[in-house]
Amino acid sequence: xxxxxxxxxxxxxxxxxxxxxxxxxxxxxxxxxxxxxxxxxxxxxxxxxxxxxxxxxxxxxxxxxxxxxxxxxxxxxxxxxxxxxxxxxxxxxxxxxxxxxxxxxxxxxxxxxxxxxxxxxxxxxxxxxxxxxxxxxxxxxxxxxxxxxxxxxxxxxxxxxxxxxxxxxxxxxxxxxxxxxxxxxxxxxxxxxxxxxxxxxxxxxxxxxxxxxxxxxxxxxxxxxxxxxxxxxxxxxxxxxxxxxxxxxxxxxxxxxxxxxxxxxxxxxxxxxxxxxxxxxxxxxxxxxxxxxxxxxxxxxxxxxxxxxxxxxxxxxxxxxxxxxxxxxxxxxxxxxxxxxxxxxxxxxxxxxxxxxxxxxxxxxxxxxxxxx
Amino acid sequence: xxxxxxxxxxxxxxxxxxxxxxxxxxxxxxxxxxxxxxxxxxxxxxxxxxxxxxxxxxxxxxxxxxxxxxxxxxxxxxxxxxxxxxxxxxxxxxxxxxxxxxxxxxxxxxxxxxxxxxxxxxxxxxxxxxxxxxxxxxxxxxxxxxxxxxxxxxxxxxxxxxxxxxxxxxxxxxxxxxxxxxxxxxxxxxxxxxxxxxxxxxxxxxxxxxxxxxxxxxxxxxxxxxxxxxxxxxxxxxxxxxxxxxxxxxxxxxxxxxxxxxxxxxxxxxxxxxxxxxxxxxxxxxxxxxxxxxxxxxxxxxxxxxxxxxxxxxxxxxxxxxxxxxxxxxxxxxxxxxxxxxxxxxxxxxxxxxxxxxxxxxxxxxxxxxxxxxxxxxxxxxxxxxxxxxxxxxxxxxxxxxxxxxxxxxxxxxxxxxxxxxxxxxxxxxxxxxxxxxxxxxxxxxxxxxxxxxxxxxxxxxxxxxxxxxxxxxxxxxxxxxxxxxxxxxxxxxxxxxxxxxxxxxxxxxxxxxxxxxxxxxxxxxxxxxxxxxxxxxxxxxxxxxxxxxxxxxxxxxxxxxxxxxxx
Numbered sequence: 055x056x057x058x059x060x061x062x063x064x065x066x067x068x069x070x071x072x073x074x075x076x077x078x079x080x081x082x083x084x085x086x087x088x089x090x091x092x093x094x095x096x097x098x099x100x101x102x103x104x105x106x107x108x109x110x111x112x113x114x115x116x117x118x119x120x121x122x123x124x125x126x127x128x129x130x131x132x133x134x135x136x137x138x139x140x141x142x143x144x145x146x147x148x149x150x151x152x153x154x155x156x157x158x159x160x161x162x163x164x165x166x167x168x169x170x171x172x173x174x175x176x177x178x179x180x181x182x183x184x185x186x187x188x189x190x191x192x193x194x195x196x197x198x199x200x201x202x203x204x205x206x207x208x209x210x211x212x213x214x215x216x217x218x219x220x221x222x223x224x225x226x227x228x229x230x231x232x233x234x235x236x237x238x239x240x241x242x243x244x245x246x247x248x249x250x251x252x253x254x255x256x257x258x259x260x261x262x263x264x265x266x267x268x269x270x271x272x273x274x275x276x277x278x279x280x281x282x283x284x285x286x287x288x289x290x291x292x293x294x295x296x297x298x299x300x301x302x303x304x305x306x307x308x309x310x311x312x313x314x315x316x317x318x319x320x321x322x323x324x325x326x327x328x329x330x331x332x333x334x335x336x337x338x339x340x341x342x343x344x345x346x347x348x349x350x351x352x353x354x355x356x357x358x359x360x361x362x363x364x365x366x367x368x369x370x371x372x373x374x375x376x377x378x379x380x381x382x383x384x385x386x387x388x389x390x391x392x393x394x395x396x397x398x399x400x401x402x403x404x405x406x407x408x409x410x411x412x413x414x415x416x417x418x419x420x421x422x423x424x425x426x427x
Numbered sequence: 428x429x430x431x432x433x434x435x436x437x438x439x440x441x442x443x444x445x446x447x448x449x450x451x452x453x454x455x456x457x458x459x460x461x462x463x464x465x466x467x468x469x470x471x472x473x474x475x476x477x478x479x480x481x482x483x484x485x486x487x488x489x490x491x492x493x494x495x496x497x498x499x500x501x502x503x504x505x506x507x508x509x510x511x512x513x514x515x516x517x518x519x520x521x522x523x524x525x526x527x528x529x530x531x532x533x534x535x536x537x538x539x540x541x542x543x544x545x546x547x548x549x550x551x552x553x554x555x556x557x558x559x560x561x562x563x564x565x566x567x568x569x570x571x572x573x574x575x576x577x578x579x580x581x582x583x584x585x586x587x588x589x590x591x592x593x594x595x596x597x598x599x600x601x602x603x604x605x606x607x608x609x610x611x612x613x614x615x616x617x618x619x620x621x622x623x624x625x626x627x628x629x630x631x632x633x634x635x636x637x638x639x640x641x642x643x644x645x646x647x648x649x650x651x652x653x654x655x656x657x658x659x660x661x662x663x664x665x666x667x668x669x670x671x672x673x674x675x676x677x678x679x680x681x682x683x684x685x686x687x688x689x690x691x692x693x694x695x696x697x698x699x700x701x702x703x704x705x706x707x708x709x710x711x712x713x714x715x716x717x718x719x720x721x722x723x724x725x726x727x728x729x730x731x732x733x734x735x736x737x738x739x740x741x742x743x744x745x746x747x748x749x750x751x752x753x754x755x756x757x758x759x760x761x762x763x764x765x766x767x768x769x770x771x772x773x774x775x776x777x778x779x780x781x782x783x784x785x786x787x788x789x790x791x792x793x794x795x796x797x798x799x800x801x802x803x804x805x806x807x808x809x810x811x812x813x814x815x816x817x818x819x820x821x822x823x824x825x826x827x828x829x830x831x832x833x834x835x836x837x838x839x840x841x842x843x844x845x846x847x848x849x850x851x852x853x854x855x856x857x858x859x860x861x862x863x864x865x866x867x868x869x870x871x872x873x874x875x876x877x878x879x880x881x882x883x884x885x886x887x888x889x890x891x892x893x894x895x896x897x898x899x900x901x902x903x904x905x906x907x908x909x910x911x912x913x914x915x916x917x918x919x920x921x922x923x924x925x926x927x928x929x930x931x932x933x934x935x936x937x938x939x940x941x942x943x944x945x946x947x948x949x950x951x952x953x954x955x956x957x958x959x960x961x962x963x964x965x966x967x968x969x970x971x972x973x974x975x976x977x978x979x980x981x982x983x984x985x986x987x988x989x990x991x992x993x994x995x
Contacts, residue, residue, distance in 0.1 A: 123890050142446035143893035150894045156887035158906045160992045170895025201992035221895060 072135060074099040074257045075120065075225060080129035082115055082281075089115040090126065091281040097259065097274075102251050104268040105261045107278035108304065113261045116278070117227055120259065122146050134224055148225040149218030153234055155210045157202040163189070163213050164198035170221045188216040191250065208239040215247070219254070226251070228260040232267060244271055265305045269293065277301045299343055299424040308345040309393045312426075315340045321423070324387030329361045329418040336423060343424045348379060350420040351394035353404065353412065362416040366392065368408055380406065382414060448899050452813045459804045460817050463824035466867040470839030471831065477685035477842045495686045501670060505690065508666040511582055512650035512694075515589040519597050519646050522590070524639070526739055527601030529732035532608075532631075534724050536733070542602070544740040547747055549595045550971035552928040552945050554655030554952070555964045556591040559749040560584055561660060561957060562759060569760050580662030588656045591746050593649050594739075597642045604638020605631075608720040640705050644698040651694045652832030654931040655945075659952050667691045668834055668931065675838065675935060688838045692831065699830035747968070754962035770966070775951045775959035778942045783966055785937075786944035789861050790926035797866035797873060797922040801825075802915055805877035806903060810889055829871035833932030840864050841935045856938015864936055865926040873918045880914030881907070912985060920978045924971045 073096035082090040089112045097103050105113035118124040120131060122143040131139045138146045157166050168185045176184075189195045192212040194205075202210055211231060218226060231247070232240045248271050251258050262268050268275050269289040277284045277292060277300075285292060285301045296302035299310065315336045316322045320329050321344065336342055356363060369391070370381035378401050382392040394414065396406060406412065481487045496502050526545060530538050548556065563570050564579035577583070608631075616626045654668040661669055667687060675684035753759055757766045773779035804825065808818045828836065844855050854860050884907065892902040908915065930945045937946055944963055951960040986993065 121890070121894065123893070142449060143890065144446055144448065144896045144898075148894055150890065152885075152887045152891070154885050154887060156885045156891045158888065158902075160906060160909045169892070170897060172897070203992060217891075218894070223894075 072099075073097055074134055075259075076130070076132040077116075077120070078130040080116070080119060080126050080131065082112075082119060082124070082126045088281050090119065090129075093129070093281070093283055095276065095283065095286070097257060099257055100255045102248070102258045102260070102271060102273045104272035104275045105259065105278055106265060106268040106275050106305070107263065107284075109263060111278040112281040113263075113276075113278050114229060115281075117229055117259060117261050120225075121148055121150055121227055147223050148227050149221065149223040150227040151211070151214045151218050151229065151231045153230040155202075155214040155234075157210055157213055157217075159202050161201075162198065163194065163200050163202065163205070166202065166213055167216045167220055169217060184220065188220055189213075191219075192216045193246075206239075207235050208243055211235065211243060212246075215250070219256070224257065226256045226258040228258065230261055230263070233262070233264070240267075247271070269305070275305075277304065279304075296345075296422065299345065302345045302422060302424070306347060307393065308347055308422075309391070310343050310345050311390055311392075313342050313344045313423075315342060315423075321421075324384075324390060326364055326384060326386050328416060328421065330421045330423065331418055332421060332423045336425075341426045343426050345422045345424065346392075346416060346420050348393040348395040350417060351382075351392065352415040352417060353394075353396065353400060356413060356415050360415045361418055362421075363413055364416070365411065365413050368406060368410050368412055371406070371408055378406070382412065385411075448893070449813055451898075451900065452807065452811045455803070455807045456811070456814045456817045456821065459800075459807055459821045460824070462800065463804075463821055463870075466863055467824050467827055467831075467836075467870070470836060470843040470867075471827075472839075473843035473846060474685050474688050474835065474839035477682060478689050480682060482682060491682050491686045495683065495690070500665065501683075501687070504665045504667050504670050504687075507582070507664060508651050508668070509694065511585050511589070511666065512647045514586050515593060515650045516643055516646045518586070518590050519593045520639070520643060522739065523594055523597035523642065524601045524605075524635070525732075526594075526736060527598055527605050529736050530602055531605040532720070532722050533729050533732050534722050535729045535736065541736045541740055542598075545598050545743060546595050547743060548592055550924060550928070550975065551747065551968045552655055552930055552948060552964055553588075553592045553653050554659045554930065554948060555750050555968065556746050557584065557588040557656045557659035558948075558952070558957060558961050558964060559746045559753075560588055562749050562753045562961070567760055578662070580660060581664040584660035584662070585657055585664065585666070588660055589650045589653065591743060592653070592656060593646045594743065596649060597646050600638050600642040600645060601635070604635040604642075608634055610718040610720040613720060637706060641702055644702040648695050648698045648832075652691060652834065652931065654834050654934065655949065658930075658949060668832070671834055671838065672934065675841070681842070684838055685842065688835045692835050695832050695835075696830045750961045751965045751968070754958060754965045756958065759958065769958040769962040772947065772951075772959060772963060775954065775956035776947050778947060781940075782942045782947040783944045783963070785858065785941055786927055786967070787970065789858055789865065789941075789943060790923045792858070792862045793865040793869075793926040794919040794923040796862060797869070798915060798919040800866065801870060801873040801918060802877045802908075802911070805874055805881055806907065809878055809881045810886075810907070811899075825874040826871055828868055831868075833868050833929060834934070836868050837864065837932050837935045856936070856941060858941050861933050861936055861941060861943065862926075864932055865929065866922065868929070868932040869922055869925045873921055876914055876918050876921070877911070880911045884910055913982060916978055916982060916985075920974055923974050927967055927971050927974075 075095070075097040077093060077095045080090050080093040081088070091112075093112075093116060105116060107113045115124065119126045120133075122138065122141060122145075125140070129139070130137065133147055158169065161169070164182075164185050167188050168181050171181045171184060185198065186195065189198055192215055194209060194212055194216070197205065197209065197213075202213065205213065211234075215231075228247075232243055235243065244267060260268075260271065269292075272289060274286060275289055275292045276286050279300050285297045287295075292301060292305050296305065302308045303310070311323050313321045313323045313328075315333050315338050316327055317338055318334050319331055320327055321333045321342065322328070323344070330344070333342075352360070365385045366382040367385065368380050369383045372379045377398065378396050380394045380396055382394055384390055384392070392414075400406070404412075478491055479486055479488060481490070526541075529535055530542055535541075560579055561584075562568060564574055564584075565571070568579070579587075612630050612634075613626065616630055621629070651666075652668060654672065657664075657666045657669045658672065667690060671684050671687040671691060674680045674687055754769050755765045755767070756762070757764045757768070768774075772782070776782070778785075804821060808822050808825075811818070840860065843849065844852050844860060846852065888902055888906060889899055892899060892906075928945060930949060933943055934946055934949070937943055942950075944967055948960045948963045948967075951957070951963065
C-alpha cells in the first residue's frame, strides 16, 4: 500500500519531489504479532505530520523504527535522501521528545538542553549562547539553573523540546508529548509547539491517540490501524472524506446504519429510502454501511423540496455544554437510532424535548457509504 | 529565524551498520558472561567433577556417593541438618512476623528504632550468638544452673543460636510483605461489617502469603548452610556444614568433602527453585493506585506489641552484649573484673591483629570490586539491547549464587583453583581469591538491588542520548550512576559487611599471611581461647556497625549536598 503524502499547503513542488523522510514497505513483527505491515509513506520537508490511531495500531512502533530505536525487520527508511535503514540512532539525524520527557533529573535545565552540544566542540561560549537561545525560544530563559523536579509538567515538556532541538536536527519526533499533561496546559502547549514548528520549519512527526490534538496541530494526518496506514490526508480531508469506516469512526463521531443499495443514486435503510450520490460506487442490491455525522442532520429550513426527510421521535437528550446530542428514532424504522447535535439556540427555538416528534433531513451528500465487513 | 548554527559534525560513515557504542556494549556483555562463568560456574563444575573422582583424579562414577550413603555417621547429618533447620524455622517465622506486624501495622512508639535494633545480628558473624550462649549456658556458663543439668552443646544450642542469627533475615522479608497493604481493602472489609478475625484471614494473610513462603525458605536455607554456629556450639552433633569442614580440613579427604558439598547443595537449590516457582505465581496485589495503610490507634494492641518487641529486642541485644561484655572479662565466670588483655590477639593466635587488617582490606576490596562489577553488569543486562542471549545467561548466572551455600562455593574454589591445569593457581591463598570469592558468594542480592534501582529510572535515557549523539557510557557516568548513588552505596555496604562477617565462604581459601578475622575466631574457639574469639567477634561487630553508620552519614551528606536535585 502506497500512501503518499502530498505537498503541504503552500509547499513548493521541489519539496514534493524530494521528501525529507521516505519509507518503503516497512515491516516489524513482535513474535506472532505484526506491529507494522508493509508501511510506505513520504513526508515532505517542513511538514507537521501526526500518526493517529488507537493504542496498539503501530504508530509508536513506526516512530521508533524511524528513530532506529526499535529497528524494522524489513523495509527502507531514507532521511534527506540518505538510506538510514540499518544505521544506529546516533547516526541518524533527529531529535526526540518522549511522553515521560526523560529529562536527566540530576542535571540543571541548562545542562539538559546543552547535553547534546557538549561533544560538538563548539566552545563553551557558543554552547551557552545556544542554550540560552533555545530556552528563550521555549519561554524558559530564567529557569536555566533549576532542576527538572522544580518545574511544572508543562515546563518540563518545553525543556525536553529545547533539548531535542538543540542540535538543529532535520527531523523532530514527538512521542505522545502532551498526554501526561492536564487538559488546560495541553491546549496551551499544543499551540506553542505548532507555532514553534512553523517558525523553525523543522519537519515534525508526532504520535498521538487524541484525534482532536491531531486535527488541531497537523498539516497531515496519517491514520493507522492494525499495523497499516488507513488514510493519509489533511485534517479537513480526514474529517470530511474518511475513506474507510475505521477512519470515520475513529475521527469525530459518526452514526453507522446498515443499508442496501436501492439504485445508482439511492439506498434503503429498513423501510426508508434515501437519496445518496455516493451510492453509485456500489452495485444495486449490495449490503453496505452508511455513516453520517451528528452535526450534519438538518432540522431548520426544511421545505417540501428538501430531500431525505424523515419523521422521527426524540428518545434521548444529552446536554454536552455548548450543544445537545439527541437520539432520534425514525417512525418508519424503529430499530434505528440516529445521533444529532443541536445548538442550544435550536433547542430553544424548536422547544426540543424528549418524546417529541421531529422531522429531520439527512443531506444526501453527507451520507458516506462504506463496504460492509 | 534567528537561530545560531553550530558547526556541522562530520557526516557519519553511511556503511557503519553497528555503532561503536554497540560494539562496546557487546564487549561488555561478553566480558560479563566470561567473568561470571569464571567466578561462579566453573568452581561449581570443579566441585561436581571432584565428587565423581578418586584421590588420584580418576573418574569413578558414583562410588564416592555410594560410600557416603553407606556410612551412617555421614548421611545421618542430613537428618540432623534438616531437623535443626525445621525447628528453627518454626520458631523464627512466628516471632519475626509478630515483630513485623508491630512495626508495620501498629502505632507503637519508636518503631524505626525497634527495626534498627532487630537488625543488629546482621553485623556480627553468625557464630557470635553461639559464643554468647556458651558464656551464658556453657560448661562455665553464668546461667548454667537454669538448664537443670541439661547441656547447651548440640542441637538445642544450635537452634537457639540460629534463631538469633536468622531473626533479622526473616524480619526484613516480613516487614516488606506486611508493609505493602492497600488501605482500601481494609476500609471495604470494615464497611461490609467484617469481623477482625475474618479480615485477618481474608485480607492480611493472603497479602503476606508470598513473603511468608519466601521467609520460610530463606531461614531454612540459612540454617542448613551455616557453618559457624554448628562449629562452635554443635559439640558431638554433626551437621552437613561441619562434615564438609571435617572431611576437607581434618582428614584431607577432598572427594568426600565434594560429596558433602553436593549434598549440601540439594536442600539449598530445592528451596530456591520452589521459592522461585511460588513467587512467579504471585500477582501484583498492590496496584499503582493503592492507598497506603495508616494503622489506627488501638491502645491495648499497641501496648501489648510494645512489650513483645521490648522483650525480643532485649534478648537480641542481651545476646550480642554478652559476648562483647565477656570479651573484656579477665577470667569468666570467676573473675569478672574488666581487662583489655583479650584483645591482645597475638597471645591466642599466631596471626594476631594481622587477620583483622586482612579482613578489612578484603572487605573493602570486595566492596569496591563487587559494586563496580555488579552495577555495571546489571546496567548492561537491564539497559542495553545487545546480545539478548548473552544477557539472559549473565542474569541467570547472577541469580545462581543465591542457591549456593558459601561453604559449597568455597570448596568449588579450592578444587577449581588448585587444579593442575589451571594457570590461575598462582593466586591460591592470595587476598585476591578471597575477594573474588566474596563478590561471587554475595552477588545475587547486590544484583537484585542494582536491577531494582535501574528499573526505576526512565527507560528512555539511552534513547535520548543516542538521539543527541552522546555515547552511552557518558550518560552512564553522568546520569545513571549519580541517580543510582543511594543503591550503589547500599550494595557497597552490603558487600563490606558480609565479606567481613562471613566464615563459610572463606574457611578453605585463606593462605599463609591472608588469614581473616572471622577464621581467627573459629581457630581461637577451637583452641579453647573463647575470650579471644569473643574479642575478635566484637571488633568485627564494631567495624561493621561503623561502616553502616558511615553509610548513613554519607547518605545524608549526599542527599543534602550532591543530590539537591531530588528536593523540590
